[in-house]
Amino acid sequence: MRIAIISTPFIRVPPAGYGGTELFCYELAEGLSARGHEVTLFATGDSSVACRRRSLYASPCWPPTPEDEVNHVAWAASEIAREDRFDLVHLNSPIAVPFTRFLRVPAVHTLHHASCDESSRVYAQHPEVAYVAISERQRSLEIALPRSCVIHHGVTPARYPTSLSDEGYLAHLGRYAEEKGTHLALDIARAAGMQLRLAGRAHPRDRPYYLREVAPRLRESGASDLGEMDHDRKVALLRGARALLCPLQWEEPFGLIAVEAMLCGAPVLGFRRGSFPEIVDEGVTGFLAAPGDGARLAALASGLARFDRAACARRARERFSSAVMVGKYEALYRAVSGPRRAQGSRAA
Template sequence: MRIAIISTPFIRVPPSGYGGTELFCYELAEGLSARGHEVTLFATGDSVVTCRRQWLYGSPCWPPMPEDEVNHVGWAVSEIAREDRFDLIHVNSPIAVPFTRFVRVPAVHTLHHASCDESSRIYAQHPEVAYVAISERQRSLEIALPRSCVIHHGVTPARYPASVADEGYLAHLGRYAEEKGTHLALDIARAAGMQIRIAGRAHPKDHLYYLQEVAPRLREGGASDLGEVDLPRKAALLRGARALLCPLQWEEPFGLIAIEAMLCGTPVLGFRRGSFPEIVDEGVTGFLAAPGDAARLAALATGLARFDRAACARRARERFSSAVMVGRYEALYRTVTGPRRSQGSRAA
């Protein structure tokens, strides 16, 4: 198949640090290319992929602004329509969905974020698009979509070598934000009497939260802020951690960092909400507590010295490898493009 994938103009592909949507686009584009499909990725000019790529912005537009995304998507779709060579277009933001009416091929949209009224109204106006939720919980919180399925994320296991031993500290990685529970992760580690290493950054809208809730806890000792880390440093941090703390305060649609930790053999400790009941195999790849029960997570953290990290890594590879994810998208694409594609002609 000839597939056009539109990423964002905000972060390069693959991301050098934070960037869930962009990591997904990388894994999907690389996986599809390896299976023999002709993929064109519309991303930033500094993106590094083996497939064909095109860009409007040579470097990421940060902080994210709606006008940059509209420019990026509008340009990408105009290029796709002009070339008139693709079998399918795959978009990754609600803003991109209305633009799909300007191309003559089927469209797939992966929902990367929590439901909101503005996005839901767009989806309702475009029932012809095939929508992919990244968890059953995410789909249940969205409006009813006539054409939808669930495909969990996956990443390349080779980049997350499993470790059968840990270095005794806890970890918390990602965006420093109230909904991510960064302050709670620090409290849980202190209650467990364990060191914690956090890595990530606060987005502009979360800066006050960081100053008021995170920075004072870091000054109390027992914790270190490593800042944003690249993939090698992230993998090393996860491999050495006794557990990854994810005390989420919202209905997280998925949580890529959780499966990255599991692939390293590191269990995930979190609350039973969002996608976590789907992606965490209780007792095998992690442990979940009732929402808000931080004391339970602290107690669990102290009892992981004999956790079977090898079994955790095996289970994560069975469920969350990029090969599993790409295979499911490939099957979806074949369904969406229909019999005309199987007969060797472009969908029109």
Template sequence: MRLCLIASCRYPVAEPFAGGLEAHTHALASLLRARGHDVTLFAAPGSDPDLEAELLPVAPFASSDLARADVAAPPEWWMQEHHAYLDLMLALQREEGRFDVVHNNSLHHLPIAMAHVLDAPLVTTLHTPPLPWIESAVALARPGARFVAVSRAMAEQWSHCVEADVVHNGVDTDGWRDLGGGDRLVWSGRIVPEKAPHEAVLAARRAGLPLDLVGPVTDQRYYDEQVAPLLDDGPRGARYVGHLSQHGLRALVGRAAAAVVTPQWDEPFGLVAAEALSCGTPVVAYARGALPEIVGPGCGVLVAPGDVDGLARGMVRARGLDRGAVRAVAVARFGAQAMVAGYEEVYADVRRRRLEAA
């Protein structure tokens, strides 16, 4: 099939990935192409050149002085994103017949609101809980619009305005391998308050276990005030090891005793948990969002959100789980090929329906 993938324009789809959305988009584009599809990816500047992405021109647009003088004017970054997606959708409208299916993985409302201008059907993956602008577009979407949620929990959060299929995000289980574990725990993700790495550090300290923090510092003030003061380079302390490449991250997670996941919000999926399980590394996590779908019995320990003492006890328990059994669950449930096959079924269905309606 001739497929158009629309990515988020906030971060490039390239290593080291800014987050799970970028990792997901990279894997989806790569695997679809490997399975013989003709894939065009629209993504932010700086995306992986191997993906041959067409760039979303975020930076060139700037509001005029008169427009910025409007007291109700949105921030300039908002206007730049708006302009980028408006430009893209109008360009796709002009390229009639180029694509069989357009797959929207962005976090923007315009691809949904403007789906009617395309001659190809649009599939939108819901990667976040309802956000005001996207929720409005979804609620007003035309009959036949197709939506996919990355978890049952996410589908439930959107159920008030749309019925979504569920296709779990996938993991390259050949790349995320069991390297035997080790003594140190690992926490990976963006260093921001809503991910709460400081709670992972506090729990590890109470458990008397060493911890590695990995990921980009995207909130410097939070890191300086709440994370850095807790770090300790000692053999039983917590340390920040930086923002690693996929190769480096896989090695660290594969050699970890357990992975810690501490979201302060309902994670739509929790890719870091699935990646850890693929390494045979048990997961200790707050039971919220989609994490209970991922971290099942024998794979890790779920505790009440915000229960740092429970997290500490879970860290000790998780170290005794069977790594082979943990990995087997991930391979069976969260393999990337299963994800791609799920999307191929959706693509084929929406294309068939469009042709029948023509």
């Protein structure tokens, strides 16, 4: 099949650091290309992918603005319509959905963010689009969509070599934000009597929270803030971690960092919120506590010295490899495009 994937104008593909949507686009584009499909990725000019790439912006537009996203999506849609060579277009932003009116090919849209009224109204106006939720919990919180399914994210296991031993510290990676529970991760590590290594950054809108809740705790606890990391440093940190702390304060649609940790052999410790009951296999890839029960997570962290890291990584490979994810999208593309357009696609 000839597939157009529209990424964002905000972060390169694959991301150098933060960037869940862009990592998804990378894994999907690479996986589909490896299966023989002709993929064109609309992304930033500094992106590095094996497939064909088209770019409006030479470098990422950061911080994100709606204007840049509209420009990027409108340009991509116009190019797709002008070339008239694709069998299907894959969208990754609600802003892109209305532009399907100008395209003569079926559209798939992956929902990457929590439900909001503005996006839901757009979805309701476009029932012809095939919508993909990234967790059952995300779909349950969205409006009823006539054409929807759930496909969990996946990554390439080879990029996350498993470590069967750890260095005794806890890790917390990603965006420093109240909904991510960064301040609670510091409290939990301190209660467990363990070192915490943070890796990430606070986005501009989260800066007041960081200064108010995170910075003072960092000074008091002796935890280390390592800043945002590239892929290799992130994997090294996860391989050495006894566990990944994810004390979420919101209904997160999916947690890619949790999957990355599991593949490295590090179990996930978090609250029973959002997608985590779907992602974490209790006792195998991690442990969950009731929302707000940081004491329970601290107690669990203290007892992980003999955790079976090999079994953790094995289960993660079975459930969350890019091959599993790409196979499900490939089947969806066939169903959406119809048998005539899908004749040239390879079996999953």
